[in-house]
Amino acid sequence: MPAPADAPAPEVIHLAHDLRIACMRVSRRVRFEASSNIAPHHFSVLVRLADSPSTVGDLATRERVSAPSMSRTVSALVDRGLVARDDSPDDGRVTLLSLTDDGQATVVAERAKRDVWMADRLDRLSARERDVLARATEILTRVVSG
């Protein structure tokens, strides 16, 4: 068996812990404070479709749920008028899913709502503190993308 890589130094583990806790708290506070009339798994699908149209199978894979479960979720969103179903011209088995105008508007409104809580708090910090957060955001974004 191959030799294991060196474990991170104690201070790195310590930072990992504190940073993880802080991020999870931000995440939870944003969800609670900006709680809306749309369920998390519904909003998550709308965000995927806002990025690009998709199919039930693809959404199921990316959201890590079963195809029947995603089928049900999509049906609910179609019933609410947020998502449109169209037959694929290339493959008769496939239905293409996209956001309706209402769906687009819902994503925009919900995102704005979530940003308000965060923006209000950052507004109370000093410019210097916000600068640190801006540089950290750039690093963090790189970390989670890799």
Added chain:
Amino acid sequence: MPAPADAPAPEVIHLAHDLRIACMRVSRRVRFEASSNIAPHHFSVLVRLADSPSTVGDLATRERVSAPSMSRTVSALVDRGLVARDDSPDDGRVTLLSLTDDGQATVVAERAKRDVWMADRLDRLSARERDVLARATEILTRVVSG
């Protein structure tokens, strides 16, 4: 009606958005990558009890679920041997909840698992980048506490 407070400047809103997205991604990645055999709402209760013993009513309020729902969750944790129920000596209606040794061990193990993913990624950054994250963590922790 009172005059509304000034809205945050555009660059603050922009930072709020990017930082929020980064934190939510960290949160999601940690949960996915370190996915264990314990459900989120179960782990959340164990963490509360690791902090201090509590009651069904108190846990329900703090986790923002109904009392019957929390009663059920606690019963499941008791069945798994992670939580102990004891009658209150002061009030016969109340049952005091606390972690068993297995419950303690579960919290410690799960936390470590979640830290590993984060620590591995931070370990690849430069010392200078980690310093920025350390300062950002201190600021963020203050932000979510307020």
Added chain:
DNA sequence: TATTGTTATACTCTATAACTATA
């Protein structure tokens, strides 16, 4: 024969309402 999507069925988590025991 393989793949896309839906329907059938069951399990879990959630909620509200009703109930028991204690204050």
Added chain:
DNA sequence: TATAGTTATAGAGTATAACAATA
């Protein structure tokens, strides 16, 4: 009469298995 907790019942999300339509 009010409070802490449980049980009864129902609604929503998830899963696996079985099915339909198409490739």
